[in-house]
Amino acid sequence: xxxxxxxxxxxxxxxxxxxxxxxxxxxxxxxxxxxxxxxxxxxxxxxxxxxxxxxxxxxxxxxxxxxxxxxxxxxxxxxxxxxxxxxxxxxxxxxxxxxxxxxxxxxxxxxxxxxxxxxxxxxxxxxxxxxxxxxxxxxxxxxxxxxxxxxxxxxxxxxxxxxxxxxxxxxxxxxxxxxxxxxxxxxxxxxxxxxxxxxxxxxxxxxxxxxxxxxxxxxxxxxxxxxxxxxxxxxxxxxxxxxxxxxxxxxxxxxxxxxxxxxxxxxxxxxxxxxxxxxxxxxxxxxxxxxxxxxxxxxxxxxxxxxxxxxxxxxxxxxxxxxxxxxxxxxxxxxxxxxxxxxxxxxxxxxxxxxxxxxxxxxxxxxxxxxxxxxxxxxxxxxxxxxxxxxxxxxxxxxxxxxxxxxxxxxxxxxxxxxxxxxxxxxxxxxxxxxxxxxxx
Amino acid sequence: xxxxxxxxxxxxxxxxxxxxxxxxxxxxxxxxxxxxxxxxxxxxxxxxxxxxxxxxxxxxxxxxxxxxxxxxxxxxxxxxxxxxxxxxxxxxxxxxxxxxxxxxxxxxxxxxxxxxxxxxxxxxxxxxxxxxxxxxxxxxxxxxxxxxxxxxxxxxxxxxxxxxxxxxxxxxxxxxxxxxxxxxxxxxxxxxxxxxxxxxxxxxxxxxxxxxxxxxxxxxxxxxxxxxxxxxxxxxxxxxxxxxxxxxxxxxxxxxxxxxxxxxxxxxxxxxxxxxxxxxxxxxxxxxxxxxxxxxxxxxxxxxxxxxxxxxxxxxxxxxx
Numbered sequence: 001x002x003x004x005x006x007x008x009x010x011x012x013x014x015x016x017x018x019x020x021x022x023x024x025x026x027x028x029x030x031x032x033x034x035x036x037x038x039x040x041x042x043x044x045x046x047x048x049x050x051x052x053x054x055x056x057x058x059x060x061x062x063x064x065x066x067x068x069x070x071x072x073x074x075x076x077x078x079x080x081x082x083x084x085x086x087x088x089x090x091x092x093x094x095x096x097x098x099x100x101x102x103x104x105x106x107x108x109x110x111x112x113x114x115x116x117x118x119x120x121x122x123x124x125x126x127x128x129x130x131x132x133x134x135x136x137x138x139x140x141x142x143x144x145x146x147x148x149x150x151x152x153x154x155x156x157x158x159x160x161x162x163x164x165x166x167x168x169x170x171x172x173x174x175x176x177x178x179x180x181x182x183x184x185x186x187x188x189x190x191x192x193x194x195x196x197x198x199x200x201x202x203x204x205x206x207x208x209x210x211x212x213x214x215x216x217x218x219x220x221x222x223x224x225x226x227x228x229x230x231x232x233x234x235x236x237x238x239x240x241x242x243x244x245x246x247x248x249x250x251x252x253x254x255x256x257x258x259x260x261x262x263x264x265x266x267x268x269x270x271x272x273x274x275x276x277x278x279x280x281x282x283x284x285x286x287x288x289x290x291x292x293x294x295x296x297x298x299x300x301x302x303x304x305x306x307x308x309x310x311x312x313x314x315x316x317x318x319x320x321x322x323x324x325x326x327x328x329x330x331x332x333x334x335x336x337x338x339x340x341x342x343x344x345x346x347x348x349x350x351x352x353x354x355x356x357x358x359x360x361x362x363x364x365x366x367x368x369x370x371x372x373x374x375x376x377x378x379x380x381x382x383x384x385x386x387x388x389x390x391x392x393x394x395x396x397x398x399x400x401x402x403x404x405x406x407x408x409x410x411x412x413x414x415x416x417x418x419x420x421x422x423x424x425x426x427x428x429x430x431x432x433x434x435x436x437x438x439x440x441x
Numbered sequence: 442x443x444x445x446x447x448x449x450x451x452x453x454x455x456x457x458x459x460x461x462x463x464x465x466x467x468x469x470x471x472x473x474x475x476x477x478x479x480x481x482x483x484x485x486x487x488x489x490x491x492x493x494x495x496x497x498x499x500x501x502x503x504x505x506x507x508x509x510x511x512x513x514x515x516x517x518x519x520x521x522x523x524x525x526x527x528x529x530x531x532x533x534x535x536x537x538x539x540x541x542x543x544x545x546x547x548x549x550x551x552x553x554x555x556x557x558x559x560x561x562x563x564x565x566x567x568x569x570x571x572x573x574x575x576x577x578x579x580x581x582x583x584x585x586x587x588x589x590x591x592x593x594x595x596x597x598x599x600x601x602x603x604x605x606x607x608x609x610x611x612x613x614x615x616x617x618x619x620x621x622x623x624x625x626x627x628x629x630x631x632x633x634x635x636x637x638x639x640x641x642x643x644x645x646x647x648x649x650x651x652x653x654x655x656x657x658x659x660x661x662x663x664x665x666x667x668x669x670x671x672x673x674x675x676x677x678x679x680x681x682x683x684x685x686x687x688x689x690x691x692x693x694x695x696x697x698x699x700x701x702x703x704x705x706x707x708x709x710x711x712x713x714x715x716x717x718x719x720x721x722x723x724x725x726x727x728x729x730x731x732x733x734x735x736x737x738x739x740x741x742x743x744x745x746x747x748x749x750x751x752x753x754x755x756x757x758x759x760x761x762x
Contacts, residue, residue, distance in 0.1 A: 089725050095515045117728065121515025262620035263599045266709050271598065280600070400514065403726040414709040418620045 052079040053338045056105040059084045060325060063360035065351035072345050078338050094123055094330075106333035107342050112152055112163040112324040113235075113398040119160055120400060125331040126158040130340035138344060144367035145347055152324055152395045162343060163324035165361040167287050168389055169223055170309045170380070172294065177204070177282035186384070187313040190227060190250050193283065197259040200282040207280065218406025219323050220285065221413055222396045224251075229317030235397035235405040236436045239412075239429035243317055248425035251416040262418040276307075285312070288362050288389075291380040302379055309380040311388040321394040325361055362389065401439045408435050500741065507734040514728050525735035535736070537711065538719040541626070542695065545715050548630040549694040550687060553638055557686055560638070561645035562671060575646070582639040590703035593632035594619075622712030625705050629713045633700050637693040641686035648682030649675060684755030691747045695740060716740060 055078055057069075062084050069080035083105070085093065090110050097104055110118070118124045131150060135142045153161030171187065178185070181199035201207065225232075228250070229243035238244050254260040261281070264272035269286075276284040277297045291309065300306055312320065327346070329339045345351060352368040357377055368374060369386060381389075396402065412432050415421050421428060507525055509518040529535050564575050581589070596602050597618040605615025618628045652675055660670045676683070698717040701707065707714035707722075716736065724733035 091514075092725060092728060092730065095730075098515070117514050120513050123515065262709075263617055266620050266705070267598075268594065271594075275600075401727075407722065407726065410708065411711060414711075418709045419622065 050077075052077045053335050055080050055107065055335060055338050055342055056103075057082045057339075057342055058090065058105045058108040060088075060090065060109040060111070061086055061360060063355045063358050065346060066354045067351075069342070069345070072342065076338075076341055078341060080342060091117060091121065091123070095121060098123070098332075104330050104332050106330055106335060107327055107339040108330060109164075109325060109327050112161055112326050113396050113402045115153060115161040115328065115398050116155065117400045118328065119155060123331055124160050124328045125333065125336060126160055127162070127329050127336070127340060128159045130329070130337055131159050131162075133337070134340065134344060141344060141348060141367075144349070144365050146364040146366065146390060148322075148324075148393055148395075149326065149364045151393060152398075153326060153328075155398075161328045162326045163364065163395065164326040164343075164347065165356075165363045166322040166324040166389075166392070166395075167219065167289075167361045168320075168322045168392065169220070169285050169287055169312055170291070170385060171312060172276065172284045172286055172291070172307055172309050172380075174276070174279065174282045175304055175306060175308055177279075181282075185308075185310040187310065189313050189315050190224070190247075191315075192313060194250060194254060194259065197254070197283060198257065201257070201259060204282075207282075218403075218409050219396065221406065221409035222323070223285075223312065223321055225409075226321035226394055227312060227318040228315045229319070232397050234440055235399035235402040236440050237405075237409075239433050239436070240426075243315065244429055245425045246315060248416060248428050251413070252421070252425065252428075255417045255420050260417055265413065265417045288378075288381060288385075289359055291378060292357075292359060294380070295377070307380075309382065309385060311385050319394050320388055320392045321396065322389075322392045323396045324364070366390070404439050405436060408432065408439070503734045503737050503741075506731055507738050508731075510731045518731060525732050526739075529732070529735050529739065534711075534714075535716075535719055538714055538716045541711075541713065542715040542717075544626065545630060545633070545697075545701075545713070546691060546694045548626070549633050549637070550690050552630060553634040553641060553690045554683070554687060556634065557638060557641035557645050558676075558683075560642045561649055562675075564642070564646050565649040575643075578642050579639045581635050584636065586636055586697070586699035587703045589636045590632055590700045593628065593635070594704055597628045619705060620709055622710050625709060625712050629701055629704055632704055633694055633697055636700060637690055640689055644682045644686045644689070645679060648679030652678050680755050684751045688748050688751050691751070692744055695744055695747070 052073060057080055059082060064082070064084075069078075069082065072078045072080060088111075090108060091114060094104055094108075104123070115124070148166075149163050150159050152163035153159050171185075171193070173185065177200050178196065181196065181203050183196040183199050187193045187196065222237075224247055225237045225244065228247040230237045230239065230241050230247060231243070232238070239248065255262070261272075261275075264275060264281070269290075272281065272284060273286065273290065273293060275281045276286075277294065277300045294300060294307060295302055302308070314320065327343050329336045333339050346355075347363075347365060349365065349367045349371060352363050352365055353371050353373055356363055356368060356374060363369070369381070369389075374381075397405075399405075412428070415428065423431070506518075508520060508522055510521045510525060511518045560578065564578065567574055584592075597604050599605055599615060599617045599619075602615075602618075604618070608615040616624055618624045656674055656678070657670050660674050665673065696717055697715070698721055701713055701715055701718055702721065705713040707718040717740070720733055720736040720740070723729050723736060
């Protein structure tokens with residue numbers, strides 16, 4: 001009896017270890033008539049039996065479409081089983097599943113930078129053909145999708161990934177503090193941000209922090225190095241380049257002059273956000289969707305009496321960068337076209353707007369970002385920022401070793417902005433560059 | 442007198458045991474086991490099978506897989522023998538992680554066992570009205586490691602954390618706990634000890650409650666102070682429980698991932714990057730699974746070694762044996 005119980009428990013534990021698995025048929029429909037306008041012919045079910053085509057979708061985050069795919073089944077006879085796998089370990093999970101012969105999902109959402117690793121592991125299939133059909137069958141919806149979605153997912157001439165949504169950082173600032181310091185936005189460069197921080201600190205010498213990063217990940221390092229114009233070889237930046245050295249000097253100055261709070265550099269995002277909301281910092285670099293949290297913060301109003309936002313600056317040779325996440329069709333999928341219809345359904349503003357407003361990263365869709373509900377909810381996503389967002393083509397370098405590079409860059413960040421170093425920028429670069437270059441060998 | 446009576450009894454019990462094992466099945470017809478030597482194995486077989494399946498197989502699988510390596514993520518693996526281990530011990534990052542793990546484990550052991558002893562002695566002396574404290578002791582054990590890490594992250598916050606506010610009350614400037622490498626390790630040790638302390642306290646308390654009061658009374662009559670009674674009577678008598686508590690702490694700290702990952706993520710400057718963090722990053726960031734399994738085997742070997750040392754030491758000093 002106990003053996004049976006143990007086996008039942010093991011089976012139960014293995015059946016659902018990281019998320020919610022359900023099908024559209026089982027899920028309660030929450031939509032008020034959401035409709036999938038995929039533009040595809042309504043004959044995607046099995047033509048001989050009339051049975052619906054079963055598609056399994058894995059989400060990386062819990063932001064689900066409002067009708068939970070019900071309209072997709074009603075209109076296209078595609079029954080979707082979905083699961084949320086938020087642990088950022090989808091690739092190892094899929095490798096394990098393939099090793100033991102378990103069926104893999106048809107369509108998955110993961111960070112775009114992991115695409116080369118999936119391709120190397122032969123877990124993705126090219127989707128160029130289905131993107132072309134998308135353009136033919138539903139040109140109206142296709143036009144609303146920003147070109148970067150496909151450009152960022154193209155490798156060796158084939159589209160492997162739709163970089164559908166993107167994390168994009170802004171500079172949030174406390175209006176009163178910047179006005180008091182005589183600082184004007186937008187910032188032309190990162191040295192301009194540093195000068196602003198100096199001016200704010202001059203007025204608030206006891207303030208522990210005037211600048212935070214709002215993130216513990218490696219993303220800000222890639223943002224900065226791209227903005228400073230450091231060239232990349234794959235995911236490896238050239239720290240010895242003028243842009244790389246400029247960044248190192250800037251970071252060292254921020255630390256030495258007490259303009260950045262080390263605790264907020266190594267701390268959790270909530271801590272620096274809390275400090276910003278409570279007047280403990282005048283300038284904060286954070287993602288677009290963090291603005292929703294600031295909008296909801298009591299007593300911290302958006303506008304001239306509270307906080308505003310401005311785009312990230314660039315140095316002369318630098319450019320804007322984003323950290324996209326998106327969708328790919330799994331190599332073992334027997335229904336890649338139907339999987340691509342699920343992707344179209346997710347790109348439809350009817351489903352994309354609610355997902356975005358519930359907190360997902362920013363969709364790269366002109367239609368969704370132009371939606372009046374989005375505009376009302378996100379006044380901080382100004383026309384100026386929107387223009388910058390639409391123009392972003394660089395992304396966090398997608399490569400097999402991006403995370404490993406990121407781990408070394410976090411050490412560099414700690415060296416420069418948390419602990420501090422007396423070395424010159426050239427000496428710092430000379431110490432780290434071999435470690436980074438070794439990852440490309 | 443006692444030892445003279447005990448010796449024949451022990452021999453007799455042993456010989457009886459031997460005889461009962463050698464006894465032909467027909468000798469004891471009323472006993473199910475007596476009918477066949479196979480029956481005991483048949484009865485215990487399913488349990489042995491289940492334990493092997495659930496516990497031994499993953500370990501053996503990990504050892505086996507650690508001798509393979511894939512050149513490409515998800516690609517075919519090829520047998521490389523001990524090369525993963527050779528590379529591991531030639532990797533400065535891993536050796537640094539080993540050093541930090543040693544500091545972390547011994548820091549946790551020293552602080553944890555010391556606190557466990559203090560709390561256990563105090564709870565052992567607690568009167569009836571304070572017995573509820575024994576129940577409360579277990580509370581940290583009910584809190585998940587990640588939740589505990591979040592709590593300690595707030596407590597050690599340089600600006601609004603309770604630790605620095607308390608220091609400020611005494612006129613001391615609180616440090617930046619998580620951005621100073623050595624202090625980050627101290628904070629991590631404190632958080633880890635907090636999560637692992639309850640079981641150690643209860644183990645040692647259990648040991649203290651088995652001590653015959655007459656032994657302590659006799660020591661008092663001989664003029665021993667409270668400190669002497671604890672040091673020369675109680676602690677030697679609870680050596681087995683201390684050994685178990687020490688082994689428990691070493692297991693907990695040597696394999697601790699959740700607390701360290703959520704508290705510091707291994708930083709700053711890798712100051713708290715212990716072997717489990719190195720393992721996590723090798724497996725889930727760098728996606729080198731076979732190499733990660735080699736680290737698993739090293740952790741397993743270290744745990745086995747520590748267990749062997751503690752049990753040997755405890756056997757050496759266990760006065761009751």
